[in-house]
Amino acid sequence: MAGAVSSSGLIRRNAVFLTTIFASAFAFEIAFDSASNSIWDTINRGRQWKDIKHRYMVKDEEEDDD
Numbered sequence: 001m002a003g004a005v006s007s008s009g010l011i012r013r014n015a016v017f018l019t020t021i022f023a024s025a026f027a028f029e030i031a032f033d034s035a036s037n038s039i040w041d042t043i044n045r046g047r048q049w050k051d052i053k054h055r056y057m058v059k060d061e062e063e064d065d066d
Contacts, residue, residue, distance in 0.1 A: 045051065 041048070
C-alpha cells in the first residue's frame with residue numbers, strides 16, 4: 001500500500017505531501033463540524049433560541065406604535 005502511494009507521486013515531494021495532509025484535514029474538519037451541528041440540531045429541535053425566538057421577539061412595528 002505504501003509503495004502504491006509513493007509511486008503515485010503523492011509523497012515524493014514534501015510540499016505535495018504537506019498540502020495533501022492540510023487539505024484533507026481542513027475538509028475533514030468542515031465535514032465533521034457540519035455533521036456534528038446537524039446531529040445536535042436534530043436532537044435539540046425546539047429547545048434552541050433559533051427555534052423559539054419568534055415567541056419572544058417584539059416586532060419593530062409594535063414598538064413604533066407606543
